[in-house]
Amino acid sequence: MVGTVGAARQNGRRAFALTAAAFAAGLALGATLVFGALGLLGETVHSRVLVIAAVAVAAAAILSDAAGLRVRPQIRFQVPERWRRTMPLPQALFLYGLLLGAGLTTYVPATAAWALPALGLALGSAAGSLAIGLGFALGRALPVLVLAARGEETALAERPQGLRALRALIAASLLLALVAGEVQAAGTVAAPAGDPSVVGADLAWQQPGVGGFLSRNGVKTQLPGNDPAVGGALVAWHAGPAVTVAARDTLAPMVQETIAGAQKLAVSDRWLVWRSGRQIRVQPLSDPSRSALVVEAKRVAELGRPALDGDLVVYHYSTAAGSWLTAVNVANGTRRRVRFARDAQLLNPSLLGPSLLYVRASRCSQELRLGPLRGGKDRVLFELPPLAGQDSGHDRGHTSQGEHVPCPHRPKPTTRILWTTALSDTTAYVTILRPRRGGRTTPTLIAVSRR
Amino acid sequence: MRELSLSEAVAASTSRRGFLARAGRLLLGVSGGGFLVAALRAQKAEAYHFCGHIYTTGSCPHPVGLPRIDRNGFPLRAVDGKPVDDLGRQIDAVGRPVDPRGDLLRDPDGNPLPLAPRTRVCTAAGREFGFRPQIDGAWYRCCNGHVRKLVDCCGSVRNRINGDAALTGYCYSGRRVFCVMYYDTKIKC
Numbered sequence: 001m002v003g004t005v006g007a008a009r010q011n012g013r014r015a016f017a018l019t020a021a022a023f024a025a026g027l028a029l030g031a032t033l034v035f036g037a038l039g040l041l042g043e044t045v046h047s048r049v050l051v052i053a054a055v056a057v058a059a060a061a062i063l064s065d066a067a068g069l070r071v072r073p074q075i076r077f078q079v080p081e082r083w084r085r086t087m088p089l090p091q092a093l094f095l096y097g098l099l100l101g102a103g104l105t106t107y108v109p110a111t112a113a114w115a116l117p118a119l120g121l122a123l124g125s126a127a128g129s130l131a132i133g134l135g136f137a138l139g140r141a142l143p144v145l146v147l148a149a150r151g152e153e154t155a156l157a158e159r160p161q162g163l164r165a166l167r168a169l170i171a172a173s174l175l176l177a178l179v180a181g182e183v184q185a186a187g188t189v190a191a192p193a194g195d196p197s198v199v200g201a202d203l204a205w206q207q208p209g210v211g212g213f214l215s216r217n218g219v220k221t222q223l224p225g226n227d228p229a230v231g232g233a234l235v236a237w238h239a240g241p242a243v244t245v246a247a248r249d250t251l252a253p254m255v256q257e258t259i260a261g262a263q264k265l266a267v268s269d270r271w272l273v274w275r276s277g278r279q280i281r282v283q284p285l286s287d288p289s290r291s292a293l294v295v296e297a298k299r300v301a302e303l304g305r306p307a308l309d310g311d312l313v314v315y316h317y318s319t320a321a322g323s324w325l326t327a328v329n330v331a332n333g334t335r336r337r338v339r340f341a342r343d344a345q346l347l348n349p350s351l352l353g354p355s356l357l358y359v360r361a362s363r364c365s366q367e368l369r370l371g372p373l374r375g376g377k378d379r380v381l382f383e384l385p386p387l388a389g390q391d392s393g394h395d396r397g398h399t400s401q402g403e404h405v406p407c408p409h410r411p412k413p414t415t416r417i418l419w420t421t422a423l424s425d426t427t428a429y430v431t432i433l434r435p436r437r438g439g440r441t442t443p444t445l446i447a448v449s450r451r
Numbered sequence: 452m453r454e455l456s457l458s459e460a461v462a463a464s465t466s467r468r469g470f471l472a473r474a475g476r477l478l479l480g481v482s483g484g485g486f487l488v489a490a491l492r493a494q495k496a497e498a499y500h501f502c503g504h505i506y507t508t509g510s511c512p513h514p515v516g517l518p519r520i521d522r523n524g525f526p527l528r529a530v531d532g533k534p535v536d537d538l539g540r541q542i543d544a545v546g547r548p549v550d551p552r553g554d555l556l557r558d559p560d561g562n563p564l565p566l567a568p569r570t571r572v573c574t575a576a577g578r579e580f581g582f583r584p585q586i587d588g589a590w591y592r593c594c595n596g597h598v599r600k601l602v603d604c605c606g607s608v609r610n611r612i613n614g615d616a617a618l619t620g621y622c623y624s625g626r627r628v629f630c631v632m633y634y635d636t637k638i639k640c
Binding site for chain 1: 515
């Protein structure tokens, strides 16, 4: 390919530039078509198996390229040689680029080439997959164009150590990309910190024993109170029973009142919601003199922290007979149980438009789930092991025949507990509680990409 | 051959299977001698998946594994008899999760963490496998020095939990054994 592109140099710099551009454009288009399609497919298919398979392929590619193993598999189908004789060179090279960019023809110099389509599919993002594809096209175009411009057609064949170094570099890049992806997938925002709420770039949380914080574009500001909540254009906090609702941009107080026992707050442009004791109550911001009961827990039940989006309040209700998430429209009073589990614990929902984020703790895992508010298939954004292990299922010295263990694979339990959540357009936030002595817990706030 | 203690003898004699076991042991003792009895005892210890169980019906689904229950049918952790919820966590008397030292787990505000569901083991089996569960009868054995009550989880089922044909066992009114559980009493034997 270097020789074919380099042949254009005989017709002058302009002809070479045109040929090189055609080759690059063909590569870019081919990669865009294939990786764009993979990305779109990945957006519709949410499968953990797919992600595990892609990571396995990537790991194999990293090992293969780092160790300089023979690249397998290879495509033996080459680009049609006659095109360079029967077509104008730019046209032939555009078509060659199209085939190479699509990954349909010719040998690949590094195993990483096979990991890229797998990762593009598993990423579940058309834009992300497209970026991988364009990077792939760039990686294929640059060596050809640079060597063709310098007239070094046989450079790679004569100096294989260059290719060896390139493969090692590719392996390192792929490894870095995977690590960076993991870091981006779930990163710590603040610790100790919990009970997040978020609107756009504004993220509020509570630091136990210190107070509420508001982070805007990475700039952290301590608020003059506890249990902060952001919603609409407002932010709310409380200092004991003194509750303040302020403008989110200036923090200038708009409503100040006394609410006995207020613990957890949620706010929108029209409503203030709080949990106190066994009740969740709502109050219109236009008339702070009246409030209404949203729900009251029975003696053996427990209510979660309320979350508010527009007129809709969501909360969890937990009992020994089951747990459920309820959405209440505080404007018209309609309420709907949006999730229910008899053998798992559903916790701390948050809401953004039609999307519901919540924690589901079951016997074999703890999951941060994102799904449609109205019900349907949830996606697991983040997962921790279960909170308890299991025994062998049979007594020592006895046969295993007849045993029945709860999890198919012996779980390695964790003491970390998924807790409160918040949801933005791009990111899901969740608090992780770590138990300490005496049953107390320390929260850590982490961010998980919604993709 | 170890002598049966009084309580073991009482426990064994309280059930049909206990009687048969005792009679069989007696016959073998008379005809075959102590060596053979000891060999069969060892086989018996390994033939079923938990002590006292004498048939091949599998355990009921349990949050921890071994189907140990309390006297009301709720799950206990087999190794220490601590109560657990459906998530397998150790809990206090009202169902709230506690840490390994028994301290109540609390959120960062100091409130107890919420309860998780806790379901009777036989009820959970009926729910998971789609039958109406019922506990009809039980039998007793001596296990680890204490009398163990072995409980059948019954239902109007044709097959037991492992898919084989279900047997009558200690189930009545046409019901059959779907799976088994046990309750360890404090009575020494």
